[in-house]
Amino acid sequence: MSETLRTLHRTSAPLPPARTAPESETLTLRRATAAAPPAQKTEKGSTGAKGGKQRDAFFDNAKYMAIVLVAMGHAWEPLRADSRAAAALYIAVYTFHMPAFIIISGYFSRSFDASPGRLKRLVTGVAVPYVIFEFAYSLFKRWADDDPTHPISLLDPWYLVWFLGALFIWRLTTPLWKLVRWPIPLALAIAVLASVSPDIGDDLDLQRVLQFLPFFVLGLCLKPEHFRLVRRREARIIAVPVFAAALVFAYWAAPRMNAAWFYRRDSAQELGVPGWVGLPMTLGMFACSLILVACFFAWVPGRHMWVTALGAGTLYGYLLHGFLAKGSRFWDWYEVDWVHTPLGAVAITVFAGALITALCTPPVQRMFRWSMEPKMEWAFKRQADTLDRRAKR
Numbered sequence: 001m002s003e004t005l006r007t008l009h010r011t012s013a014p015l016p017p018a019r020t021a022p023e024s025e026t027l028t029l030r031r032a033t034a035a036a037p038p039a040q041k042t043e044k045g046s047t048g049a050k051g052g053k054q055r056d057a058f059f060d061n062a063k064y065m066a067i068v069l070v071a072m073g074h075a076w077e078p079l080r081a082d083s084r085a086a087a088a089l090y091i092a093v094y095t096f097h098m099p100a101f102i103i104i105s106g107y108f109s110r111s112f113d114a115s116p117g118r119l120k121r122l123v124t125g126v127a128v129p130y131v132i133f134e135f136a137y138s139l140f141k142r143w144a145d146d147d148p149t150h151p152i153s154l155l156d157p158w159y160l161v162w163f164l165g166a167l168f169i170w171r172l173t174t175p176l177w178k179l180v181r182w183p184i185p186l187a188l189a190i191a192v193l194a195s196v197s198p199d200i201g202d203d204l205d206l207q208r209v210l211q212f213l214p215f216f217v218l219g220l221c222l223k224p225e226h227f228r229l230v231r232r233r234e235a236r237i238i239a240v241p242v243f244a245a246a247l248v249f250a251y252w253a254a255p256r257m258n259a260a261w262f263y264r265r266d267s268a269q270e271l272g273v274p275g276w277v278g279l280p281m282t283l284g285m286f287a288c289s290l291i292l293v294a295c296f297f298a299w300v301p302g303r304h305m306w307v308t309a310l311g312a313g314t315l316y317g318y319l320l321h322g323f324l325a326k327g328s329r330f331w332d333w334y335e336v337d338w339v340h341t342p343l344g345a346v347a348i349t350v351f352a353g354a355l356i357t358a359l360c361t362p363p364v365q366r367m368f369r370w371s372m373e374p375k376m377e378w379a380f381k382r383q384a385d386t387l388d389r390r391a392k393r
Contacts, residue, residue, distance in 0.1 A: 055308075057305075059311065060308045062296075062297060069097040073093045076093075076345075079340065094262040095289050096295075106217060127164075128376070130161060140326070165205060188283065191286070194206070194211050195207075214286055235295075258272075309362070316368055317364075321359055
């Protein structure tokens with residue numbers, strides 16, 4: 001019995017205290033922890049040192065460069081008849097500038113989930129500007145083109161407004177593309193069917209909506225590593241001869257090819273060819289556009305520059321420059337002989353780039369924010385406002 005009690009006493013004795021680090025080691029560890037800076041991410045929308053959201057300079061630079069090419073393309077359009085070089089540049093740029101813009105739009109639509117907050121931003125940032133600028137452009141055409149009978153119709157967008165209607169439809173379908181197993185082949189099949197279906201009509205510019213759809217869906221499927229891949233040094237080197245070959249081919253094709261194919265607003269039959277031509281043309285143009293978009297991204301700088309801040313205002317430049325682009329036709333600015341000289345073409349190109357740059361600046365954004373990004377808190381329930389604030393965090 002006594003032996004048992006001695007055994008229990010030994011086993012119940014308190015354990016020796018755990019070894020602790022000396023006070024000097026503890027102080028050193030605390031200082032190192034306090035001195036270590038918090039991890040910072042550089043991807044779009046990630047948290048930085050100040051806890052806010054950072055914009056990725058690469059995408060802002062890409063949007064700015066793409067919108068400059070859009071403006072230059074519009075400036076070159078009246079010069080194509082007299083200049084084969086202008087026609088070649090026009091075709092080459094139209095192959096990739098809108099696809100690049102649409103791919104970026106799809107990439108930043110990946111988080112769209114039809115929640116109340118995001119639906120509110122879709123209405124205020126896309127639907128409302130669509131209505132405002134459709135009315136504005138229609139009234140402008142009535143006045144500047146002396147066409148008082150020009151209809152004002154929200155179902156038949158005029159000129160540049162088609163993109164807002166397309167973006168609204170594309171973004172609403174985002175949850176569906178996240179569910180299907182092969183989104184890009186399915187989107188390509190839809191684009192092919194649209195290209196051989198002349199009965200689709202002009203409502204909401206559905207031909208463009210459907211034929212440009214694969215680029216938006218591709219953007220939804222892309223990941224940051226895909227953009228890093230095309231930004232490698234090897235890709236930049238390869239992009240140079242590819243662009244050169246594209247310009248040579250465009251110079252050859254300029255007098256032989258109908259540039260309306262690049263607008264994607266008509267079916268094959270409406271362009272005067274058999275319906276079956278829509279299949280190879282849709283797939284071939286998608287491949288060509290994809291190659292040139294990759295080459296374009298390869299040469300987009302990834303660092304912050306003076307133009308980086310303008311990337312946030314590309315929609316302002318896109319919608320506002322259309323008034324001057326169309327006005328130049330209505331007011332016969334291109335009837336001046338010097339415009340059709342090589343020096344005149346260069347001057348027009350520089351002017352288009354300077355104009356679109358000015359329209360993307362913060363002062364212009366502040367002036368027209370009421371039409372591009374209205375808050376419209378009066379139109380939504382508080383629940384939507386709360387969810388919208390949470391979605392922005």
